[in-house]
Each structure stands twice: as C-alpha cells, then as structure tokens.
Amino acid sequence: MKKFEYIDISTADVAFIAYGKDLNELFSNSALAMYGIMVEIDKIEEKIEKELIVEGYDLESLMFNWLNELLYITDTEKLVFKNFDIKIDEKNFKLFAKCKGEEISEKHNPKTVVKAATYHLMKIQKNDIWKAQVILDI
Numbered sequence: 001m002k003k004f005e006y007i008d009i010s011t012a013d014v015a016f017i018a019y020g021k022d023l024n025e026l027f028s029n030s031a032l033a034m035y036g037i038m039v040e041i042d043k044i045e046e047k048i049e050k051e052l053i054v055e056g057y058d059l060e061s062l063m064f065n066w067l068n069e070l071l072y073i074t075d076t077e078k079l080v081f082k083n084f085d086i087k088i089d090e091k092n093f094k095l096f097a098k099c100k101g102e103e104i105s106e107k108h109n110p111k112t113v114v115k116a117a118t119y120h121l122m123k124i125q126k127n128d129i130w131k132a133q134v135i136l137d138i
Contacts, residue, residue, distance in 0.1 A: 001129065004033035013120075014112065015135045023059075026130040027066055027095060028084040034067055034117070034136060035080055039108035044082040046100035056093040059124045063132060066095055067117035080104045112138050 004018040016033040020026030035041050054069050056062030073079055081101030088095050104110065115137045123133045 003029040004036075006033070006037075007133075012138065013118070013135050014114070014138050015121075015133065018132045018134065020130045023088045023090060023130055024086040026124070026132055027063065027086050027088065027097075030063060030067065030132055030134060031070055031084050031099075032082065033134075034070065034114060035082060037112050037136065037138075038074070038114055039080050039104065039110055041080075041082045043108050044080055045102050046083055047102040048079060048100070050079065050081075050099045050101075052095075052097045052099060054095040054097070056095075058093060060119065060122050062088070062093045062095055063122065063124060063134065064117050064119055066097075067134065067136075070099070071114060071116060074104065078104050080108060114138055 001019055004016050007015045014037050018030040018033050020029055054066045056065050079101055081099040083100040085098040118135050118137055120135050125131055
C-alpha cells in the first residue's frame, strides 16, 4: 500500500491523499506527505524526539490541528520530522505523538514553504483502508 500521493488542486495550494491501515498510520503518513512537500524527507535524521498532544472535536479538526501544530513547531523551533509514533484516542479525538527528526538545514534541500493546513475539501473516510484528502496553503 502506498503511503500518500500528491494531487493537483490549484496553483496556490498543494494537495495530497494519505493512506493508512488504521488512523495512527493515516495521521503519520499525512505528516510525512506534508514534510515531503517542504523538504527531502529522506535526508532527515532522527536526532531529536518531540512529544505532542493534539485535540480536536472530530477527525477533520484533529487532522487540521495536527498538521498545523507540526507547522508551528517547524516555524518556531526550526525542526522537521520524518518518523511519527502516533496513538489516537478515537473516542475523545485526541492524538499522542512522538515525532523524530532534526533541525532543518540546507542538507534537507528546502522546497516549498507551507503556510497552513486547511479545511477546504478535507475528507477522512474508511473503506478497506483509511484515506485522507488534505489541501495545504502555500
């Protein structure tokens, strides 16, 4: 199963569809897709671990808050991540994550600056697998 794919939405936005066998993998692959737009994720080393707790009122708000929290950390602490150990409390829409990465540098070949995750056309659904469509404002 592929982790994610990029889709064409508009010139001012970037979109992706992430996949996962469960919600934990779906949210991890969504973060990976977002960082893949920003830097070359294969060049990120797992030198720093950061623990996060993110809440929402449904799955879409949880995804929105999760991705925007990661962007906030990237903007303020200059960290990028590539490994996400996630546990989601589906009943209370609460996400617990251990994110591993390092301080961003030229070695990561910075690409596109992502301003924010958006609610626009966001969809999270489960058929055989979990699938999320997310649009990022660039």
